[in-house]
Amino acid sequence: MSDDDDEQVDSDVNQFDDGNDSMGFGPLIPTETERSLMERVRQELKHDLKNGYKDKIADIREEILRKRRAGKLPGDTTSVLKAWWQSHSKWPYPTEEDKVKLVEETGLQLKQINNWFINQRKRNWNTNGNASSSSTALKSKRKRS
Structure with a gap:
């Protein structure tokens, strides 16, 4: 997941946030601890996604390379x-x-x-x-x- 993807997710989440908490007291601003936790969760998710698709990506790369090599037999x-x-x-x-x-x-x-x-x-x-x-x-x- 790239930083652009992170921004898109943030944008999508903010789309549903009307800027007020459930009690109507104004915008919810996360604390430093909450921001740190959200960033750690985001990084873990990114890591998990990369690892989950690592084998698939390797298979696709191998297939592309095999197709490039196609043509002449030894x-x-x-x-x-x-x-x-x-x-x-x-x-x-x-x-x-x-x-x-x-x-x-x-x-x-x-x-x-x-x-x-x-x-x-x-x-x-x-x-x-x-x-x-x-x-x-x-x-x-x-x-x-």
């Missing part, structure tokens, strides 16, 4: 995937068993493996000019299945 990981790709260049569609092995070897998630192969096929087939012949092979392979 070199040793891609070398495993590329080796599989090269040894299966005629039909670069890993079976479910192949994917499970690749997950174990690379430490990636299944979704990452699937996406890598999707992207690799797009990159490879488009740069090699094989997109049309590969799609024809894919169609004929699907028909046989």
Whole structure:
């Protein structure tokens, strides 16, 4: 909680204070002891709130950092995937068993493996000019299945 938040809370509280005590004798002015107690309570509340949300804040920071790092896979990981790709260049569609092995070897998630192969096929087939012949092979392979 920032000092601005403290001021907002004070403002909200004062909104309901008509400046008179319950007996109609004028504004209630807290004593020095009461002010000290109110400040201590405010600081304790601020501390408790920060500690209560500390783990959540850390999780959010980690997620933000993870998203910033997203994009490139480690070199040793891609070398495993590329080796599989090269040894299966005629039909670069890993079976479910192949994917499970690749997950174990690379430490990636299944979704990452699937996406890598999707992207690799797009990159490879488009740069090699094989997109049309590969799609024809894919169609004929699907028909046989």
